Amino acid sequence: MLDRNGKYxxxxxxxxxxxxQTYQLEVTNPGGHSxxxxxxxxxxxxxxxxxxxxxxxxxxxxxxxxxxxxxxxxRIETGQTAADMQAILxxxxxxxxIARLSASxxxxxxxxxxxxxTMLEAGHATNAxxxxxxxxxxxxxxxGESVAEVQQTLARVMANDKIRITPTHEPTLAxxxxxxxxxxxxxxxxxxxxxxxxxxVPTMAAGATDGRFxxxxxxxxxxISGIFHDPDGTGxxxxxxxxxxxxxxxxxxxxxxxxxxxxxxx
Numbered sequence: 280m281l282d283r284n285g286k287y288x289x290x291x292x293x294x295x296x297x298x299x300q301t302y303q304l305e306v307t308n309p310g311g312h313s314x315x316x317x318x319x320x321x322x323x324x325x326x327x328x329x330x331x332x333x334x335x336x337x338x339x340x341x342x343x344x345x346x347x348x349x350x351x352x353x354r355i356e357t358g359q360t361a362a363d364m365q366a367i368l369x370x371x372x373x374x375x376x377i378a379r380l381s382a383s384x385x386x387x388x389x390x391x392x393x394x395x396x397t398m399l400e401a402g403h404a405t406n407a408x409x410x411x412x413x414x415x416x417x418x419x420x421x422x423g424e425s426v427a428e429v430q431q432t433l434a435r436v437m438a439n440d441k442i443r444i445t446p447t448h449e450p451t452l453a454x455x456x457x458x459x460x461x462x463x464x465x466x467x468x469x470x471x472x473x474x475x476x477x478x479x480v481p482t483m484a485a486g487a488t489d490g491r492f493x494x495x496x497x498x499x500x501x502x503i504s505g506i507f508h509d510p511d512g513t514g515x516x517x518x519x520x521x522x523x524x525x526x527x528x529x530x531x532x533x534x535x536x537x538x539x540x541x542x543x544x545x
Contacts, residue, residue, distance in 0.1 A: 281507045285523075289355060289480045290470050292463065293502025294344045295455025296484035296491060297392075297419040300426050301447045302433065304328065310410035321412040321441075322401045328437035329396050329414060335436045337392040337429075339367075339377050340421055344455055344483045345389050351480045388485035392429060394418040415447075419485055426450045453491035455483070456499035465540035466503060469533055473505070505533025 280288045308321040341349075346368065353364035363380050366373035367390070380386040387393070394416050401412035420429050433444055458481050467479050482502075484490075490500035507526045514520045539545070 281509055281523075281526075283510060287474050287477045287507060289351070289478050290466070290474065290505070290507075291480055291482045291502070292458070292466055293482050293484050293488075293490075294458045295342070295422050296453070296486070296488055297388075297421060298424075298426060298450050298452060298491075299487040300418045300420055300429065300450045302394075302416045302418065302430065303445045303447055304414040304416055304437075305443045305445070306412045306441050307443075308408065308410050308412075311408040313406045313408055316408065321409040324439055324441045325401070325412040325414055328439050328442045331436050331438060332394060332396065332416070332433070336381070337394070337432070339372065339390050340392075340424070341390065342422060342455065342483065344458065344481050347458070347481045348389065348483070351478060355478060355480075385485075388419065389483060392418065392420045392424055393485075394429070394433060419487075420450070422453070422455050422483070426452075451491045451495065453494040456494060456501060458501075462501060465537055468540065469505075469536045472536065473529065473533055503534075503537065504530050505537070506530035 280291065282288055304325060306321040306324045308319065308324075310321075311317065349364045349368060353361050353368065355361075356364060359379070363373070363376035366376035367380065377390075380390075395418075396414050397417050398415035399413070402409040403411075416433065418426075418429055418433075420426055430444060430446065434442075437444070463479065463481075470477060470479050484502060488500075488502060490502065493500045506522060507529070508522070513522060
């Protein structure tokens with residue numbers, strides 16, 4: 280990760296990722312003419328449920344990886360942010376510190392399951408009451424948490440039995456691989472050669488990678504690239520997705536040296 284001025288802040292090592300699960304929410308209705316509106320409106324039912332979801336936060340929870348991440352970040356950050364990261368590591372964690380750190384999407388996604396509306400579709404004519412309203416809600420579930428319980432939580436939060444919640448696929452569950460010295464040691468050695476003083480920080484991916492398939496095939500899988508990203512997320516999945524040219528070349532050199540070490544070379 281780089282700061283806004285291109286200064287190296289940390290080298291991330293991914294160990295584990297959240298579970299990708301998408302749901303379709305649907306409300307159906309007899310409909311009618313818009314000149315004779317009724318309170319029983321499919322759009323209103325769905326919108327009310329989504330508004331309740333928007334106000335809901337899943338519980339705060341640590342894994343070994345995310346606890347190590349915030350332990351490292353507490354030494355990298357400064358001021359209130361560093362103090363808050365230290366406060367959430369205590370038992371019990373400070374709820375006010377959790378609330379402040381939750382304002383950062385990256386922090387929030389690291390210590391709780393998230394579910395967010397991503398698509399909407401409703402109605403069929405400007406002069407008709409809607410007979411169907413649909414929404415897509417994408418969830419990223421913390422490793423080890425029950426996906427079935429997440430669906431039950433959605434139903435409870437929506438608080439409307441007219442909203443039918445249907446998973447769009449079977450989730451792929453993958454336990455986080457262990458961060459052993461055999462994995463971290465070479466990473467730290469090469470990082471010290473290329474970027475002296477830059478800390479190596481274990482992370483959990485909030486997004487999804489092909490690692491979930493290889494882990495289930497019995498291959499411990501880690502996310503290590505040596506490519507440093509801009510702090511704005513590099514426009515990922517957007518029309519301006521990008522990587523600095525310098526970072527591409529550095530990542531190439533980093534991986535070359537790292538693979539040599541893993542293969543027993545020098």
